[in-house]
Amino acid sequence: MFRTRRTDAVLLLVAAVWGSSYLAAKTATHALPVLVVLFARYLLSAVVCLALVAARRERGRGRGWGLRRRRGRVRGRGLYSRDEIRIGALLGGTQAAVLVTETYGVAHTSAANAGLIISLTIVLTPLLDRAPGGDRLPPRFFAAALVCLLAVGVLMSGSGFHALRTGDLLMLAAAVLRAAHVALVGRLTDGRAVRPLQLTTVQTVVGAALFVGPAVGGLPALGRAGGPVWAQLVYLALFCSVFAFLAQTWAVQRGSASRASLLLGTEPVWAVAVGIGLGGERFTVLAALGAALMVAGTYWGQAIESRSRSSSRSRRQGAGAAGAAARPLASALYVPGEQS
Template identity: 70%
Template sequence: MRDARRTDLVLLLVAIVWGSSYLSAKTATAALPVLVVLFARYAISAIACLALVASRGTSRRWTPHELRAGALLGVTQAAVLVLETYGVAHTSAANAGLIISLTIVLTPLLDRTGGHGRLPLTFFAAAGLCVLAVAFLLSDTRLHTVRIGDLLMLAAAAVRAGHVALVGRLSVGRTLRPLHLTAVQTLVGSALFLAPAAANLGTLAHSDAMTWAQLVYLALFCGLFAFLAQTWAVQRTSASRASLLMGTEPVWAVAIGVGLGDERLTVLAALGATLMIAGTYWGQAIERAHRTLIAADPPHDAHHSGAAAEPVHAQDGPVVAPPGHKLTKT
């Protein structure tokens, strides 16, 4: 039970950090081209991640599966971020944080690691409650005319759902060390964005301290910490449950927008936030009970196929946090 609560806390922290990322990304893309922001975000993450891997001494070698999985997940994660960053550049930070939460509905449709057999219908009722919450939140933002940024965020939600499910699928029956996996992901992302951003990299030299602070925050907290935490947590739970907990992201986006931005919390926004939290924890309880039941009485075909009923835990021990940041959850 303690391990389950710790995993839930890590996923909730990921939601909080990502909820704050839209305002940071909106600010950064107002000062720099989108592709430069993406390259800088990945490059800073890669440098920090490789430094952490080097500090671990004898555990620096990557396994072939970690390299293959990291390369594939690096591409899917880069696709999520390019859609999100262009999306937030062409819509409001609030809309971006709200629309991406549709991931919670899409992930269970793709997830096959939460247990053999379909999730109970009540799980989808809980997800439906979260969708209703998003509807309240979106109506509060007066999203009557769909903008290109909103369409990009919808695409990002679909790709992120596939990415989260893929993390879970690649982890079944395998050992994937989050730090090593993230190092490959960030290197792949840096390589993908280097050439497209090369022509405008000179703008970084003229950026002010606030812009650099936003880039570092996006890289180390919204990038490195979130990548590590998500990979670590999904290996210890299912992608469906992970997506539900991270589905509180729009609530944090609204809270941060009210606390640090110019947005105001209206009655509809408060109602949407309440429904989102209720739906998230209801769905979490349903999924946990379903996964526990399957683990206690696995399907007959699982005994013969050798398929693991649960994702395999990483063997790399506690994940080391970026300098100056406590990552005690792992």
């Protein structure tokens, strides 16, 4: 129970950091092109991650820092295993696709539509997270997810809704990509002894490599950026990327992608809180109602998901115990020479 609560607390902290990222990204993109902001964010993140990996290697020398986990052993030698490079490269590509699609989508639609559409991740992730032959989540989980969507609609309704346009379609694509990314984190790391820091390092290096070409024309503007802009870039890199990516991978490995998506779905609540506390926005009745609905829907959904996962685990353990008990009985009934 303590382990579950600790994991949930980390995911809620990630949601809070991502909620605050809107204000930081808005400030940065006013001074720099979107692709330059994304490149700087990934480059700073990659430098920090590489430094952390090198520091950890120095501390581990002489103690035999080869990783062993209960789930298995890391294949390969050196700083990164083959699994970490392969999985990190794939997740780096999907994460970069999420960020670029989401950033351009927000720039071409209203905050109301963007917030509502991206929150479809809450519903899409459990659909993509189902393993072949795995147990289905109960319908009540999706009812809880719909409560969360309703909460986002209430939170964002102050800006008004409009017909679908290019930005809305981009946000829909971002919601699908984000759901696929979260589901992939859970599926690709399940049963593999991959280290979150190494995985995050590969992701950030891949992201920086993907954005360096498109951003090269705007690099002079990055060199002329002032202190406040660099402060926003450092915050986006260290907290919204390095910390958030590490914490998300760590939490999904210890829980499930569905549960992680639901808790990360509280991001709009934190975005409203940051807007009220730092952006000068007013605290309205709709904001209070939306926050209350989001907390209720999240708590309900995580309770349902936890019970469903525990029930599935118990059934599998019971089936395994029954099979183990049947095997000695079958052996006792077998009489040599009676089989044709």
